[in-house]
Amino acid sequence: MTGSGLVLQNNGGDDVAIPANGSFSFATKIASGANYAVTVKTQPGVPRQNCTVSNGNGTLVASVYTSVAVTCAALTPRFAYVVNRNSTSVSVFTVDASTGALATSSSASTGVDAYDIALAPGGKMAYIPSHGNSTISAYAIAAASGALVPISGSPFSNGTGTAPRTLAVSPDGRFVYAVNQSGNSISIHAVDAASGALSLVGTPVGIGRQPMSIGITPDGRFLYVSNFDDMNISAFAVDRVAGTLTGVGSSPYPVAGGNANMIAVDPRGKFLYVTNHNGNLVNGFAIDSATGALTAVPGSPFPTGGLTAFGVTVDPSGKFVYVANISSNNISGFTIDPASGALTRIAGSPFLSGVSPYSIKVDPSGRFAYATNTASGNVTAYTIDAASGALTSGASFATGIFPVAVDFLAQ
Numbered sequence: 001m002t003g004s005g006l007v008l009q010n011n012g013g014d015d016v017a018i019p020a021n022g023s024f025s026f027a028t029k030i031a032s033g034a035n036y037a038v039t040v041k042t043q044p045g046v047p048r049q050n051c052t053v054s055n056g057n058g059t060l061v062a063s064v065y066t067s068v069a070v071t072c073a074a075l076t077p078r079f080a081y082v083v084n085r086n087s088t089s090v091s092v093f094t095v096d097a098s099t100g101a102l103a104t105s106s107s108a109s110t111g112v113d114a115y116d117i118a119l120a121p122g123g124k125m126a127y128i129p130s131h132g133n134s135t136i137s138a139y140a141i142a143a144a145s146g147a148l149v150p151i152s153g154s155p156f157s158n159g160t161g162t163a164p165r166t167l168a169v170s171p172d173g174r175f176v177y178a179v180n181q182s183g184n185s186i187s188i189h190a191v192d193a194a195s196g197a198l199s200l201v202g203t204p205v206g207i208g209r210q211p212m213s214i215g216i217t218p219d220g221r222f223l224y225v226s227n228f229d230d231m232n233i234s235a236f237a238v239d240r241v242a243g244t245l246t247g248v249g250s251s252p253y254p255v256a257g258g259n260a261n262m263i264a265v266d267p268r269g270k271f272l273y274v275t276n277h278n279g280n281l282v283n284g285f286a287i288d289s290a291t292g293a294l295t296a297v298p299g300s301p302f303p304t305g306g307l308t309a310f311g312v313t314v315d316p317s318g319k320f321v322y323v324a325n326i327s328s329n330n331i332s333g334f335t336i337d338p339a340s341g342a343l344t345r346i347a348g349s350p351f352l353s354g355v356s357p358y359s360i361k362v363d364p365s366g367r368f369a370y371a372t373n374t375a376s377g378n379v380t381a382y383t384i385d386a387a388s389g390a391l392t393s394g395a396s397f398a399t400g401i402f403p404v405a406v407d408f409l410a411q
Contacts, residue, residue, distance in 0.1 A: 003044030079146030084400025161187035222292035311359030
């Protein structure tokens, strides 16, 4: 195990956090002849890994049982999904794990004006909002091919929440949160564990004007939404049982320098970054781990060096931030100070992209980054220098019309 945050369970409870490689034991003893069932409750992150349990089920026949083993492996991207707003489709690609190259595999239809895609933990379901239809499309992901298959009942009503633009799935996969741009609200959907179907939870929660983007901490405790017109961020504590939201501290928190655009939360849940569409800036905030309150990091906001800062992402190691600059056709890169969250421009930044890059995403392995270029109708792949974070541009891969979002399924 190289990541952190692995949590195991026995018989559906008795959680034990695993800090490093080595032996482990559960706090609650079970009687001889009783059953045990060891499972992974939370996969490790930073970097993310996939841990599996062998010999995890059986009947205790000795005072100390040592045959249960947990094996962790680095995540390898298998499939990439690109949402094409103007062709109402999502392109499915296979990913070459060694080179980062994409190969067209299949496609699926979306609703009108789809801007985002969110994959559920475990990689079995995907959700896409329809800004034009005010619905959420839900898909089962075919394990072998990565194809998206609409599930029964899809698309699902977003209730009174109009024009959903972006989504977040809770880390435990139990809830989907939709940011409603015209409705100035968040809709909450419960996820059926077996089918992936959605059902509304209560009524939409009001937020600021023209909300754009959503981020959720890796532990699922706090959720944040950027309000474009109000130039601030709404912050909520999440009830992880009911899925409901409660405002945090002095929320909303002001964003300096211009409209609050897209959000990214770092994989440790320590920092949040939001772009300024008209200020050509990226704001950084420290997240209070106890309350979820936000405090501007030293030096914030940070100039991107590009024009019209839009999409933003943090790499899986939590070391780098990348920003897509639509009007200057390039990508800004920054290193993150691990203590303060302050940003320092990477040498050579900004890096050339295709025409009008809307979003950027780093694959789960942390080796490659991909920018969706809306005007050139393709995705540009970059190799990431692991030490410096510098981007080296590679091939571009054709998508549908006006690609806006990309996400990955890894194993």
